[in-house]
Amino acid sequence: MLWLKIRPAIDRLVDDWQAKHDNAKVRLIIAHSHGHGDHHAGDDEFRDRPDTDIVGLTPKDVASYFHISDWPRDIARFDLGGRVLDIIPTPGHEPAHIMVYDGRTRLLFSGDMLYPGRLYVPTDKFGEFRASADRLAAFAAKHPVRALLGAHIEMTTTPGQDYPMEAATHPLEHPLPLKPEAITILQHMAAKAGPAPVIDRAADFIVYPVPPRPAP
Numbered sequence: 001m002l003w004l005k006i007r008p009a010i011d012r013l014v015d016d017w018q019a020k021h022d023n024a025k026v027r028l029i030i031a032h033s034h035g036h037g038d039h040h041a042g043d044d045e046f047r048d049r050p051d052t053d054i055v056g057l058t059p060k061d062v063a064s065y066f067h068i069s070d071w072p073r074d075i076a077r078f079d080l081g082g083r084v085l086d087i088i089p090t091p092g093h094e095p096a097h098i099m100v101y102d103g104r105t106r107l108l109f110s111g112d113m114l115y116p117g118r119l120y121v122p123t124d125k126f127g128e129f130r131a132s133a134d135r136l137a138a139f140a141a142k143h144p145v146r147a148l149l150g151a152h153i154e155m156t157t158t159p160g161q162d163y164p165m166e167a168a169t170h171p172l173e174h175p176l177p178l179k180p181e182a183i184t185i186l187q188h189m190a191a192k193a194g195p196a197p198v199i200d201r202a203a204d205f206i207v208y209p210v211p212p213r214p215a216p
């Protein structure tokens with residue numbers, strides 16, 4: 001696997017911002033949609049960076065950083081400074097999973113819960129997944145969502161057709177953004193999954209039960 005360093009790109013973005021804002025001090029917050037290794041593998045590059053918060057990976061860490069008192073039912077309003085993000089706890093794929101909604105752009109960063117690909121859910125976590133899908137649908141009913149931006153693409157442009165596992169190339173790849181209707185479709189799929197969920201294909205994503213994961 002080829003790992004590219006992420007820090008130079010982030011430092012450049014922050015430097016550019018500061019240059020345009022009279023070198024105002026700005027804190028960098030590193031938070032993840034959830035604690036799987038493919039998402040936080042770059043954190044170590046930032047451990048010695050000044051003015052940086054690296055949010056922990058457990059539900060407790062995430063709840064405490066964003067001041068979520070009733071995890072996973074509360075939705076936190078997190079003010080970056082004149083720009084408020086909504087932090088939506090959405091456990092199921094992984095216990096500390098969150099989505100982030102940016103009201104200014106109306107974009108919903110949907111992590112690994114909802115993207116054009118295989119949505120992996122441990123079979124023993126379907127209850128949490130279903131509850132998260134319900135809370136997400138309730139949120140979307142009250143907030144305008146332009147598009148969902150998830151963390152992976154595993155679908156082709158052919159409806160319902162994914163690439164093989166670990167495919168090295170993705171010809172004719174589904175675009176990343178999903179329409180807000182995907183939330184309702186996911187909610188219905190989660191609702192009808194029942195006690196023994198099976199692989200369930202929609203045009204733009206696949207609900208994909210996997211065996212329970214051992215606790216980290």
Ligand SMILES: [Zn+2]
Pocket residue numbers: 034036093094112
């Ligand atoms: Zn994941």
Ligand SMILES: [Zn+2]
Pocket residue numbers: 036038039112151152
């Ligand atoms: Zn992932």
